[in-house]
Amino acid sequence: MCGPALAVAVSRAGGLGFLGPNIKTQNTAADLAEALSLVESLRASSSAISPTTSYLPIGVGFQLWSDDLETAVSAIEKFKPCAVWLFAPAGGQKDLDTWSRRVRAASPGTQIWIQIGTLAEAKGLLSGVEKPDAVVVQGAEAGGHGRAKDGLGLIALLPEVADALAGSQIPLFAAGGIADGRGAAAALCLGASGVVMGTRFLAATEARISRGYQQEVVRASDGAVSTTRTLLYNHMRGTFGWPEEYSPRTIINQSFIEHQAGRPFEELKGLHDEALKAGDAGWGPEGRLATYAGAAIGLIHEVKDAGSVIRDVREQVLERFGVGEKEKL
Numbered sequence: 001m002c003g004p005a006l007a008v009a010v011s012r013a014g015g016l017g018f019l020g021p022n023i024k025t026q027n028t029a030a031d032l033a034e035a036l037s038l039v040e041s042l043r044a045s046s047s048a049i050s051p052t053t054s055y056l057p058i059g060v061g062f063q064l065w066s067d068d069l070e071t072a073v074s075a076i077e078k079f080k081p082c083a084v085w086l087f088a089p090a091g092g093q094k095d096l097d098t099w100s101r102r103v104r105a106a107s108p109g110t111q112i113w114i115q116i117g118t119l120a121e122a123k124g125l126l127s128g129v130e131k132p133d134a135v136v137v138q139g140a141e142a143g144g145h146g147r148a149k150d151g152l153g154l155i156a157l158l159p160e161v162a163d164a165l166a167g168s169q170i171p172l173f174a175a176g177g178i179a180d181g182r183g184a185a186a187a188l189c190l191g192a193s194g195v196v197m198g199t200r201f202l203a204a205t206e207a208r209i210s211r212g213y214q215q216e217v218v219r220a221s222d223g224a225v226s227t228t229r230t231l232l233y234n235h236m237r238g239t240f241g242w243p244e245e246y247s248p249r250t251i252i253n254q255s256f257i258e259h260q261a262g263r264p265f266e267e268l269k270g271l272h273d274e275a276l277k278a279g280d281a282g283w284g285p286e287g288r289l290a291t292y293a294g295a296a297i298g299l300i301h302e303v304k305d306a307g308s309v310i311r312d313v314r315e316q317v318l319e320r321f322g323v324g325e326k327e328k329l
């Protein structure tokens with residue numbers, strides 16, 4: 001859902017936008033090319049987008065279990081994104097080391113960000129050969145794929161990971177359930193250097209998302225009952241092969257309700273495929289399509305441009321920390 005327009009808009013507003021992984025790794029090069037051309041036209045019109053270096057001021061994400069390393073490395077070498085985000089290795093720390101080494105060889109100035117969801121994974125990073133430049137600590141509230149069974153809420157997970165990595169000097173970024181300045185301020189208090197927001201940007205003007213999906217993110221509330229982690233939607237979409245430690249959080253709809261009631265998968269899949277033809281009407285409480293989103297959906301009330309999301313979150317954080325107008329300048 002995070003394509004070039006959203007990633008560049010986030011970086012332009014002073015955040016760091018990451019392109020999401022593609023279903024096929026080779027499509028990432030096309031996204032990077034489009035992002036580069038957006039950045040170049042912003043620079044030509046002297047709109048602020050920083051920093052002005054040979055590195056592209058956005059990051060790019062890869063899912064290690066499915067992405068092709070050689071294809072990824074050649075795109076990184078060509079476009080030099082300022083950061084690469086690695087997640088979900090099938091082969092654990094060994095795979096993270098291999099990817100990190102190859103990315104650094106191809107583009108030495110590109111930072112390596114690694115997303116983890118357990119204390120054991122965090123400790124594994126310390127035993128790795130290649131240390132990351134940043135660690136994203138993903139709590140159980142997060143939308144999309146996260147730990148299927150051993151996920152922990154961010155408020156307990158982050159400080160424990162911070163203690164475990166205390167000597168490493170690696171900055172931590174908090175992910176999971178942060179959708180406004182209150183969550184962001186709380187995460188900074190827990191020991192994070194910064195925050196990651198995924199679900200909030202599903203409701204950004206620039207997101208690469210169907211309107212029906214986006215409207216459902218705005219409509220839904222009470223993530224405890226309206227979201228769950230399930231592989232059902234992956235399977236109906238034909239996505240198989242995620243390592244068994246992971247399962248995606250999604251807003252539930254008729255597919256999941258009927259699955260719980262015992263309706264056979266083949267019937268659900270048929271109805272899902274029909275719903276695909278219905279376009280935007282395929283989402284919503286009566287819909288059947290995958291609506292991956294996090295537990296904080298109840299905090300998202302409107303579609304806004306990415307720059308406004310970032311400015312609002314920052315304002316709210318500064319207010320909560322009691323930073324006045326004068327100090328801000």
Ligand SMILES: Cc1cc2nc3c(=O)[nH]c(=O)nc-3n(C[C@H](O)[C@H](O)[C@H](O)COP(=O)(O)O)c2cc1C
Pocket residue numbers: 001020021061062063085086087115138141142143144145175176177178196197198199200292293294295296
């Ligand atoms: C629709 C969606 C797709 C996601 N896809 C990926 C992905 O491909 N790779 C990844 O590392 N994380 C992915 N994530 C998880 C994010 O990296 C992040 O952990 C999460 O969005 C943070 O929690 P939040 O959604 O509550 O903000 C996805 C999240 C969402 C909502």
